[in-house]
Amino acid sequence: MTQSSTAAGEDSFIKYKEIAKRAIFHYPGNDQATVELLDYSENYTYLVTNNENRKKKILRVCRPNYHCKLQIESELKWIQAVDEQVPVEVPIPIEGKNGKLIQTINMENDPFEYYCVMFTFLEGEAPDEKKEEELMIQFERLGEITARLHNHTQHWKEAATLHRESWDFDAILGDHPKWARWQDGIGITPEIKELFQNVSNIVKHRLERFGKGPDRFGLIHADLRLANLLIEGKSIKVIDFDDCGFGWYLFDLGAALSFIEHKPYVPHLVRAWVKGYRKWRALSKEEVNEIPTFIMMRRLMLISWIGSRNNNTTKELGEEYTKQTIPLANKYVKDFKE
Template sequence: MVWFDMPSPDEQDRRMQMLAEAALPRWGLVADSITLIQHEDNAVFCVTAGGQRWALRVGAANGWSVQEQRAEMDWLTDLRRAGLSVPDPTVSLSGDTVEAVDLPDLVEARPCVLLRWVPGDPPEPGVPVEVARRIGALAAELHQRGEVFASARDVARPEWGFETLFGPGSVFARTELWEVAIGHHGQQRIGAAIARLERRFSSDGARPGAWGLIHGDLHRDNILVQDGAVGLIDFDDCGTGPSLLDLAAVVESFCRRLARSEGDRTLLRAALLEGYHHLRPLPDDVDAALRDYIAVRLLTTLGFIVSSTNPAVRSWGPARIPQILEQIDRFVAQDPAASA
């Protein structure tokens, strides 16, 4: 039997629970509780034992390999040593940070990782400007550490360049998906946006310091705040790419989900950029660059929604599609020389 071809959402979750229970002995952990907290691509569980909490991540089918996830864990370990508040990988009884776990009915083993829990909650509307400034500074520090880490080794992580995101092997080449989801006219609108973005990737690829190791999915839900301190989680999409793609993810999600007015948007955006620029330079065309990379974020989110068969994604995704298309239309209509 091939898992996940037909099972109901509840059955999928039950099988993920079985995998989680099979994984924990690899770390010698006897859990008091194992609670599923997210199941989109990966399945993530909150594990409690002896008064402590961990995040157990069961990798997605056809997701990142053991080698790729081990590279992620190595970077997280380096970031922890540098004092950043990020998940702390736990070494298994075999001495590894990634364990491939299988069950009799599973087509292939799933990579599993166990991470120390990072305290805090995602920021809410009304987040203090000073906290937004700290988030920008933390993003800059993350990119600085990424440069140092990648300079000393080959990092087996994906490259988030134009070809990966929008080229022939990407979800945007699967025309049958798009025809059903948004029709021919919608595809034309997306094509116009992608054509403009190719120029951005080309110009930034030649700019010193513009590319490096990035988080890859730095939106509001992957930022945690506790008593003013800031932490980052969910490095599953980390890889090499334009640093401003991370900053664009923060700006877009904060302005959409936290700002209660245009004044809020202006203040949050300015604070994020100020915090980042305090530690790491921003390009002269930062406004136009952020506009472009926000469009990248919107398109990749759209691609994720359209291509996903996950019930959780299908529950929230359809409502986002017209919102994203409206934003893409505004992007295409805007003068490329204009500020964001």
């Protein structure tokens, strides 16, 4: 997921573009290239176009103090393993002229180091949340892809050596949230806070009982939302592994439903995803029954993100997203409170 906790002012856009311009010359084939901002979030992402042959690449300029170099190296290591061992198309990190995947850029009068990574460019368009029938087909395919990623990470010995976040309850809704506190979200009244706290308490209790067995908890993408998928024909490609870490496998489904959890067609998407997932990986009745827990955990997590970030997505969602969460929270409490 994306965007720093302070507004990205004009000075930041200018500075990061200058970093990007410097970074591309650390990679081969970019002497006549231009950079165009695609997205800004925890990182700044640029489209790099070679003006001679029109070939495209993607450059990510990482925000200082979000991920250390070792964490970024771990992310890239997994991406390379997925490319080699899983039939899923992902953007491949490109080596710089010095043979390294991460290039470090220093700016004058700036104490920070800026880590940059270049990736291959993938064709495709993000799924359209307004096209329900297409989404159902795509979610069944996404279920298959997610299952195969989970099968890979559960048996990939290198996973245990990676330095990545642990997306457990404490890091999402607990006392040490990595993004921010949902209690500080936009439009949180005392009444809403009490309701959401009930949800959080139930989620915590149920996850403690659910456990972290190796068949349920491991290395996950953690941000398989629509914006991080590319559709080209019948193919679904997966991008943006920046949030990958160790968490419950079913959290990947909660993340896939980011920002649309309140839509009436979501139960159909869940069923499609489960159908696809079960083609490649077992999913017990107990696990299926726990899916609403992961959806609600992600929903509250996004309320914290919206309240602590300032970008086009958060501006568009704002307080309305909090209000739309109330019916979901009431239903969850009704269905799961013991």
